[in-house]
Amino acid sequence: MDGNQQVLPLAFAIVDEETYPSWKWFLQQLSRYVRRGRRGMCLISDRHGGLIKAVREGPDFASPHGVHRYCLRHVCSNFNSIIKNVVLKDLCWQADSEYQLRKFNRIMEEIKKQSVKAFAYLDQINKEKWTASHDGGWRCGILTTNMSECINGVLKGARRLPVSALVEITLERTVHCFRVQAIKGQKMLQNNQLWTDFACKMFISWQQKAVEHTVTKYSHVQQSASVVTRRQNGHWMNTHVVKIANRECSCGKWNQFGIPCSHAQKVCGAYNISAWLRIIMI
Structure with missing residues (x-):
């Protein structure tokens, strides 16, 4: 994400499926060509088993190099698939997205009051991974992976193409996005705008x-x-x-x-x- 809360695509990968080996390979390439020794990278994702295992085995998303956080939308979805209660799902989202620790604790107490099972499910997840109140500022306000889904819109219709054509159209459309954002940035500078x-x-x-x-x-x-x-x-x-x-x-x-x-x-x-x-x- 850039300073304007917009997606800045840096790397793509073509794999046969989402598995532990494919995620491990992707994270290795990400470290080699994108992270390149930098610290402070935050990875936000769903809780795919293969990805979590790959993250745990690598040093790039462990302190002090970086962190791994969960998409709150996926946390709530997984929560609801087990608890199956719309009211508790809404409370789960409120707890997820609350920045103040005092309010987070109050919401969690309400969840516990309504369902001990629901409270226990959330309580066993590392709070740094799924709550804004315990995040420490790593997310920069990004709570979900929803914004990354816009890339699917940019690449719409390209997925079923042959690999060579897929790579070519991905590059072409990504370059176009960079050009559009560059023009916006130049206008900000021309207007002496310090911030996004x-x-x-x-x-x-x-x-x-x-x-x-x-x-x-x-x-x-x-x-x-x-x-x-x-x-x-x-x-x-x-x-x-x-x-x-x-x-x-x-x-x-x-x-x-x-x-x-x-x-x-x-x-x-x-x-x-x-x-x-x-x-x-x-």
Whole structure:
């Protein structure tokens, strides 16, 4: 994914089927030609047995080189195939996609209250793999593999072609996508736009929410503060701790997206610091 939350295709592979040997080979090629010693790569996938085994046996997606995360849509689908309860499936998705640990725990307690079996199923999965609240910022806000499915649209009609024709049309359509994105990038630069459209849109959205917040409990030495939010009906709600130097907020969104959340922007304003310059993704 690029800084505009759009797919940036780097590698394709043609294999006979999804198996452990084919996934192992693909990950080896990915390491050799794409990762090339870089750290910080996050692999998001379904829970295919062959892929999980291949990931476990290789060093590329284990700390400190990178991490492996599960697609939340697949987690919920697998969950529902066993639990078979629409209400619990919705709660599963809420737990998956919640960035705040406090809210995640509350949702999990509700799941446990409704079904011990459902709670036990989710609890046995490594939380770093499937929850936004325990992710540590690796996903950059990407919770599912849905975006990668758009590549299927780009390559529509090519799969049943002979291999040589398949490779040729894949290259042609991928190059076209790169050209389109390059033109967009050039326009941003010509307009002196520092950040991507995605980053700007999210920043402004959170900037509007920051108006309703109040900053309390300053710590000038650590450049941190507590921020109190409130509901639309005027009742005071939650408190979040923002640490500007560490670029983090207890709500989890700054760490996840790299963009100062509404709480962080409020604290930056209190310290007369530009929140725009605290964006850490381009």
